[in-house]
Amino acid sequence: MWFCSQIGAREHYAVPRILHRDGRLGALYTDFWAGRFLRGMARRSQAKLLRSFATRFHPELAQAAVASWNTRSIIWEAGRRNQKGGQIYESFVKIGAAFSTGVRGKLSRRRDLDSKSIFFAYDTGALEAMEWCRERGLKCILNQMDPNRVEVQMVREEEKRWPDWSTQSLEVPEEYFRRREQEWALADRVIVNSDFCRQALIKQGVPAEKLSIVPLCFETSNDEQGIAMAKNHASHPKNKLRVLYLGQVILRKGIQYLMPAAKLLEKEPIQFDVVGPIGISAAAIACAPRNMKFHGRATRDQTAQWYRQSDIFVLPTISDGFAITQLEAMSYGLPVVATPCCGAVVSDHLDGFIVPQRDTDALAKTFQRYLADPELLRSQRTASLAKIKQFTLNHLATNLRSLEK
Numbered sequence: 124m125w126f127c128s129q130i131g132a133r134e135h136y137a138v139p140r141i142l143h144r145d146g147r148l149g150a151l152y153t154d155f156w157a158g159r160f161l162r163g164m165a166r167r168s169q170a171k172l173l174r175s176f177a178t179r180f181h182p183e184l185a186q187a188a189v190a191s192w193n194t195r196s197i198i199w200e201a202g203r204r205n206q207k208g209g210q211i212y213e214s215f216v217k218i219g220a221a222f223s224t225g226v227r228g229k230l231s232r233r234r235d236l237d238s239k240s241i242f243f244a245y246d247t248g249a250l251e252a253m254e255w256c257r258e259r260g261l262k263c264i265l266n267q268m269d270p271n272r273v274e275v276q277m278v279r280e281e282e283k284r285w286p287d288w289s290t291q292s293l294e295v296p297e298e299y300f301r302r303r304e305q306e307w308a309l310a311d312r313v314i315v316n317s318d319f320c321r322q323a324l325i326k327q328g329v330p331a332e333k334l335s336i337v338p339l340c341f342e343t344s345n346d347e348q349g350i351a352m353a354k355n356h357a358s359h360p361k362n363k364l365r366v367l368y369l370g371q372v373i374l375r376k377g378i379q380y381l382m383p384a385a386k387l388l389e390k391e392p393i394q395f396d397v398v399g400p401i402g403i404s405a406a407a408i409a410c411a412p413r414n415m416k417f418h419g420r421a422t423r424d425q426t427a428q429w430y431r432q433s434d435i436f437v438l439p440t441i442s443d444g445f446a447i448t449q450l451e452a453m454s455y456g457l458p459v460v461a462t463p464c465c466g467a468v469v470s471d472h473l474d475g476f477i478v479p480q481r482d483t484d485a486l487a488k489t490f491q492r493y494l495a496d497p498e499l500l501r502s503q504r505t506a507s508l509a510k511i512k513q514f515t516l517n518h519l520a521t522n523l524r525s526l527e528k
Contacts, residue, residue, distance in 0.1 A: 124149040124235070125527075128226045128244040128252060130218070136181045137340055138243060138266075141520045143187045149235065152226045154199070154218075155179045156191035176200075190229050192222070212299040219248040219302065226252040236261060241527065246303050253309045264526060265310035266337075269444040270323030272300055274375070277442050281374040288407045289374055304328075312526060316445035317466040335526060338466055340519040341450035343511060364393045364494055367433035367457070369426065370448055372417070373402035377439030377462065377480065384439075384486035386412040391494055395437075398429050430455035434500060435493060440465050441480055453511045458503035460489050468514070474506035 126149045127139040142148035157180040176197070199221075203214045223244075230236065230252060242256045243264045253263045278293045307313055307329050314337045315321045321334050372378050378397065385395045395415040401408070408417055421429060430436075436452035438461040445466035449459050459468065459475035469475040476492075478485040493500050 124239070125241045125243055126150050126152070126230065126236075128152040128223070128242070128249065130154045130222055130245065130248045132179050132181075133245060134339060135342070136184060137516060137519055138523065139187065140181060140183045141516060141523060143184055145520070148187055149233075149240070150188040150190060150229075151184060152190050152229060153179070154191060154222055155193050155196040156189050161193070192225055195221070212295045215247050216296070216299050216302055220251060222248045223251040223253075227255045230255060246306055247299070249306050250302055250309070253306060257309055262311045263309060264312045264314060265306050266314045267303070267307070267320065267324065267444075268316070270320050270442055271303055272327055273323035274442040278375050281379065281441060285374060285379045285407075288379060288403050290402055290404055307333075314526070317443075319442075319464050319466075320444050335522075337519070337522045337526070338468075338514060339445045339447050339450070340516050341447065341454065341511065341514050342516065343454040362392065364391075364435065364490070364500075365433045366393060366395045366435045366437050366490060367398065367429055367452070368395065368437050368439075369398045369421075369429060369452075370438075370446075371402055372397055372399050375441050376443075377441050378403060379407075380481055380483050381437060381439045381486060382407075382411055382415060383483045384490070385415045387483070387487040388490060389414050391491070393490060393494065396429065396433065398426070426451075427455075430457065433457060435460060435490070436475075437486070438462065438465060439478075439480070439486060450511060450514050453507040456504040456508050458493075458500065458507055460486070468510070470506070470510065474503050474510045 125142045125147050127142065129136070129139075129151075131154065136151070139148055139151040155176055157177050162177045162180060199218050203211070203218070226244075230242075236259065238260045241262045241264060242253065244252060244266070246265060246267045249263075249265055253265070256263050275293060275295050282289055282292060304327070307324070310333070313324065313329060313334050315324060315334060316337060316339050318336060321336055324334060325331050368378065368381060370376050381395070385393075389412050393414060397415060397417045398419075398421050400420045401417065411417065430452060434457070436448070436457040436459045438446055438449060438459060440446060440462055441464055443465035446461070446468075449461060449466065449468040452459055453468070453474065461469050461475065461477060462480040463477055464480050469477055471477040476489045478489055
């Protein structure tokens with residue numbers, strides 16, 4: 124029997140949902156769980172914070188054993204939203220410790236735990252509960268979502284290369300790193316979502332034999348698939364090739380290398396749409412070429428529309444634990460141009476291209492290939508729609524069963 128612990132609606136509760144389907148979920152412990160009354164009240168509310176909490180629910184888990192700390196979580200979230208710099212990471216540590224201590228209390232009152240029980244949790248919110256589990260012989264699986272120190276160091280290098288670009292410098296207290304490292308030491312198995320992340324953790328002292336790569340999964344609706352299939356039969360865009368960058372507009376995501384690549388293509392029939400919360404300075408945005416537009420934050424409905432009206436998705440990331448946007452884009456029939464610093468989704472030349480990180484020229488030349496060969500775009504659209512079938516809930520279920528064995 125598995126006991127899952129997670130802060131937030133990570134991956135739409137994919138892991139506990141799979142376990143509940145198979146009758147192997149003992150309980151889900153989460154910070155906030157929206158019951159019927161709360162969901163109804165949140166939908167009618169004009170308060171953004173309350174409305175966001177309405178999504179902390181999944182109908183597949185309606186009959187599952189779920190424990191949460193709703194009032195405390197609202198206080199946590201309200202306080203965290205106004206924090207900046209190192210305060211954010213200090214908050215992650217405090218919230219993670221408080222949440223994990225609460226989970227430990229819930230586990231201590233159970234009478235159905237034994238040496239065959241498995242405790243599954245996400246990094247930063249697992250330490251206290253894992254200590255309790257290990258003392259009693261339970262197996263512990265930790266999901267580490269990002270490369271930790273390696274990622275922070277890479278971002279700091281970018282801040283030196285591109286001074287005055289970030290709106291705030293990345294400040295991470297040592298306590299944050301130490302907490303995660305203690306969790307790694309306690310875990311019987313550490314899950315990562317990409318080989319990029321695996322290699323980063325090995326550099327930080329995690330034994331290779333303790334690490335398992337479990338890619339994220341993605342669900343798509345029939346409506347989305349139908350739109351993508353219809354789009355796949357469309358001809359090469361008559362006016363401009365539209366390239367979509369969707370995500371946080373920050374140095375970690377590589378916007379500083381996409382911008383000069385776009386400038387190299389100013390005279391070509393190509394448009395770059397940058398969608399997502401802006402985390403670079405106004406002076407940096409002022410350097411953007413005429414063929415690049417910044418659209419700011421988008422709602423979920425607006426995000427879907429951006430995918431529908433684009434031709435290619437670009438992810439010039441410096442560091443990502445996985446980057447689920449790759450799968451989202453492919454579900455709409457978009458080829459993906461990505462770097463190796465994320466989840467292994469793209470098959471180079473088949474459903475997109477892998478370009479070296481920090482390589483402006485490589486990005487520009489890749490887009491020129493699409494401009495020169497309309498058939499390439501069409502064939503990669505078909506391959507993208509096929510690729511998404513390799514990242515389903517069933518594939519995640521298979522990976523979890525392997526871990527259990």
